[in-house]
Amino acid sequence: MNVMDSHFFEGAFVEAGLSAAVGAQDADLIILNTCSVREHAENKVLSRLGVLTRLKEVNTSLKIVVAGCMAQRMGGEITRKFPAVDLVLGTGRIADIVALTTAKGGAGCMVCTDGMGDAGPERYPYARAGAAHAYVCAMRGCDNFCAYCIVPKVRGRQVSRPAAKIIAEIEALCADGVKVVTLLGQNISAWGRDLGEGRGLAFLLEAVHEVAGLEWIKFLTCHPRDTDTAVFEAMRDLPKVASGIHLPAQAGSDFVLRAMKRGYTRREYLSKVAQLRDFVPQASIVGDFIVGFPGEREADFNDTLSLLEETGFRGSFVFKYSPRPGTAAAHLADDVPMDVKARRNNDLLALQRDVSLAQNRSFIGRRVRVFVEGPSRKNPDELTGRTLGDEVVIFAGSRREAGSFAQVDIFDASAAVLFGREVP
Numbered sequence: 001m002n003v004m005d006s007h008f009f010e011g012a013f014v015e016a017g018l019s020a021a022v023g024a025q026d027a028d029l030i031i032l033n034t035c036s037v038r039e040h041a042e043n044k045v046l047s048r049l050g051v052l053t054r055l056k057e058v059n060t061s062l063k064i065v066v067a068g069c070m071a072q073r074m075g076g077e078i079t080r081k082f083p084a085v086d087l088v089l090g091t092g093r094i095a096d097i098v099a100l101t102t103a104k105g106g107a108g109c110m111v112c113t114d115g116m117g118d119a120g121p122e123r124y125p126y127a128r129a130g131a132a133h134a135y136v137c138a139m140r141g142c143d144n145f146c147a148y149c150i151v152p153k154v155r156g157r158q159v160s161r162p163a164a165k166i167i168a169e170i171e172a173l174c175a176d177g178v179k180v181v182t183l184l185g186q187n188i189s190a191w192g193r194d195l196g197e198g199r200g201l202a203f204l205l206e207a208v209h210e211v212a213g214l215e216w217i218k219f220l221t222c223h224p225r226d227t228d229t230a231v232f233e234a235m236r237d238l239p240k241v242a243s244g245i246h247l248p249a250q251a252g253s254d255f256v257l258r259a260m261k262r263g264y265t266r267r268e269y270l271s272k273v274a275q276l277r278d279f280v281p282q283a284s285i286v287g288d289f290i291v292g293f294p295g296e297r298e299a300d301f302n303d304t305l306s307l308l309e310e311t312g313f314r315g316s317f318v319f320k321y322s323p324r325p326g327t328a329a330a331h332l333a334d335d336v337p338m339d340v341k342a343r344r345n346n347d348l349l350a351l352q353r354d355v356s357l358a359q360n361r362s363f364i365g366r367r368v369r370v371f372v373e374g375p376s377r378k379n380p381d382e383l384t385g386r387t388l389g390d391e392v393v394i395f396a397g398s399r400r401e402a403g404s405f406a407q408v409d410i411f412d413a414s415a416a417v418l419f420g421r422e423v424p
């Protein structure tokens with residue numbers, strides 16, 4: 001969501017006649033688009049603001065903006081700590097960035113954190129530099145209240161964009177060369193609920209599937225309880241729709257899941273996965289886990305290990321719990337010592353590596369269609385791309401522009417990537 005908002009910022013400024021600076025030294029305006037989900041992310045922003053404050057002492061006309069979730073959460077606390085900041089732009093005011101930063105009289109320590117809960121900009125200008133992939137906002141905010149999560153506080157209640165607006169945006173993107181879209185929502189599996197039209201994510205996927213020129217549709221993120229079988233049917237029946245799903249489990253023990261207020265049990269999570277595999281046997285599932293949630297015992301953590309193994313996640317994002325002010329869990333004692341959190345984090349990642357390797361090795365000998373993203377980061381003579389299930393593929397082949405498709409024969413795999421040869 002933040003990447004998409006950053007694309008919006010860039011597009012909006014390009015439309016207003018500005019252009020991207022080469023680096024911080026050359027910039028007239030610097031925006032830190034922030035995340036609040038973990039304390040670690042916020043600490044990085046605070047330390048970056050220290051650096052930018054020194055930069056502003058040299059370049060006094062520089063404007064500094066802090067945007068996004070941390071801006072929403074901390075508001076004026078940011079300008080009190082860092083008077084060099086010109087504008088604190090909350091999540092509901094994203095659309096106003098150009099007006100607020102270019103208005104005569106300047107920003108001068110403005111804090112704009114009202115307006116939370118709207119659906120974001122009406123129109124999404126993009127500075128995509130010809131990229132064939134685009135993020136598209138399907139909804140913002142979330143109506144769930146997971147005990148650890150700051151999102152409903154900083155992004156507000158769920159607001160879905162009407163299907164017609166999403167379709168119109170995707171049609172415009174495709175007319176401009178986009179071939180792959182990723183539909184975004186903090187809990188996209190609940191898309192449409194607030195629109196009161198009795199239509200859900202499966203309807204949206206079907207409607208987007210009709211857009212001419214569009215080749216692939218990906219979507220993030222799904223809450224296991226809110227993801228219904230109609231979505232799995234869409235994944236099975238609509239060839240453009242991703243065969244991969246991000247279905248965060250967060251924990252494998254009923255005790256911890258209850259404390260997290262996730263709204264499902266371990267058995268219910270596993271039965272959702274079994275349903276998905278009935279519809280899409282090759283479905284590639286990515287998870288999220290939080291280790292060291294208050295009260296998590298060794299037995300609970302072992303349940304998380306076994307859930308990871310039973311589900312057979314292709315990959316997982318693993319986080320050490322940190323309390324977020326304003327959440328229900330912030331009132332609980334953060335009683336798992338940091339060294340235990342770190343060990344559980346490492347153990348879970350090590351198991352995930354083994355599971356990922358086994359998953360990826362099952363691709364050896366198969367031919368996959370790959371969306372080419374560009375030269376590989378490690379070796380510019382190789383290309384990197386992704387499958388419809390979001391597996392990363394590295395392959396040698398004819399140099400192509402980013403944004404084309406290739407057929408690739410997979411001959412090897414690591415835990416992180418598949419290695420292949422392009423089919424001539």
Ligand code: SF4
Pocket residue numbers: 142143144145146149150151152186187223
């Ligand atoms: S469903 Fe996701 S975004 Fe919503 S409260 Fe839970 S963790 Fe946060």
